[in-house]
Amino acid sequence: MAKDMASQVQTACRTDWPHVVRLVCHHLPPERRTVAAHQIAAQMERGELSAESLRVVRGPDGIGGAMLHLCLPGHSAVVWPPWAADGSDRQAVEDLLVQDALRLLRSRGVTVCAAELACETFSTFSPPLLRQGFRRVTRLRELALDLHFGLPTGLNVQPPTDLQFLPYCEADPGQFLATLEETYQDSLDFPEVNEARTAQDALESYRNHGRADPRLWWLVLRSGRPVGVVIVDLARKPEGNLLYLGVVPSARGQGLGRVLLAHAARQSLAAGASSLTLAVDARNAPALRLYRRAGFRGEGQWEVLLAILGAEG
Numbered sequence: 001m002a003k004d005m006a007s008q009v010q011t012a013c014r015t016d017w018p019h020v021v022r023l024v025c026h027h028l029p030p031e032r033r034t035v036a037a038h039q040i041a042a043q044m045e046r047g048e049l050s051a052e053s054l055r056v057v058r059g060p061d062g063i064g065g066a067m068l069h070l071c072l073p074g075h076s077a078v079v080w081p082p083w084a085a086d087g088s089d090r091q092a093v094e095d096l097l098v099q100d101a102l103r104l105l106r107s108r109g110v111t112v113c114a115a116e117l118a119c120e121t122f123s124t125f126s127p128p129l130l131r132q133g134f135r136r137v138t139r140l141r142e143l144a145l146d147l148h149f150g151l152p153t154g155l156n157v158q159p160p161t162d163l164q165f166l167p168y169c170e171a172d173p174g175q176f177l178a179t180l181e182e183t184y185q186d187s188l189d190f191p192e193v194n195e196a197r198t199a200q201d202a203l204e205s206y207r208n209h210g211r212a213d214p215r216l217w218w219l220v221l222r223s224g225r226p227v228g229v230v231i232v233d234l235a236r237k238p239e240g241n242l243l244y245l246g247v248v249p250s251a252r253g254q255g256l257g258r259v260l261l262a263h264a265a266r267q268s269l270a271a272g273a274s275s276l277t278l279a280v281d282a283r284n285a286p287a288l289r290l291y292r293r294a295g296f297r298g299e300g301q302w303e304v305l306l307a308i309l310g311a312e313g
Contacts, residue, residue, distance in 0.1 A: 065093035074201035094128035152295035168217035183246025227251035240268035
């Protein structure tokens with residue numbers, strides 16, 4: 001039966017989109033499910049999301065399974081856990097859908113594939129992904145800083161006089177890229193991803209995130225020497241998002257993290273943001289201490305699964 005169904009994994013028909021997008025949102029918390037389904041359907045209607053991202057298995061009684069995968073810039077992708085109808089073939093359908101998604105992603109040059117699941121439902125929705133080679137690597141913590149009343153006292157710090165924040169549009173692109181890559185050395189924030197993709201891949205993902213305003217990307221120089229990178233996105237304004245903050249190994253332990261974070265918050269506030277959000281690896285204890293002391297508070301937690309994809313064999 002499973003072998004017969006393999007030929008029935010196909011791209012969802014346009015007429016099926018409203019129904020199928022609800023199915024692929026099955027793993028989300030109830031309060032997010034309807035909103036997410038509407039957003040996905042709208043993105044597909046506008047052509048912002050490829051129709052090929054939505055795959056289904058058809059059985060004699062209609063749609064027996066569905067799965068969403070999203071190709072992202074920088075040779076990366078995100079998948080959502082498969083939905084399959086109850087029945088004796090449920091596990092076989094789940095496995096077919098995950099195998100199909102990984103095959104398509106490999107064929108498109110994806111090297112890093114991630115999935116995020118709510119902590120409370122991890123044991124329910126992770127097995128189909130774990131069976132196909134995904135592994136749980138960490139827990140992602142979402143934090144937010146309230147900027148409604150200005151810059152918090154925890155970030156009331158002025159940069160040293162020899163520190164310069166050079167916008168990306170004024171910086172040397174090669175130097176920016178080299179500094180970004182150097183900040184990944186011995187990083188505690190998703191080292192598995194940093195080992196599997198290049199700095200150029202990461203830069204492409206940042207460039208295609210939200211509105212990607214290079215005026216909110218900074219190469220940080222100290223006495224003319226690159227020491228860090230800060231990248232902020234305001235696509236969801238009035239919410240600012242700190243996409244990346246990194247310091248090169250030789251400049252760590254000198255309080256620069258707090259100075260760079262203060263700059264990100266100050267510039268977000270000046271651009272009209274009323275909050276600044278970020279996501280951090282739960283294993284990154286130094287970063288968590290920095291953010292908490294600055295006034296960030298918890299917004300949510302997600303379990304992260306990762307698959308490093310090789311060439312299609």
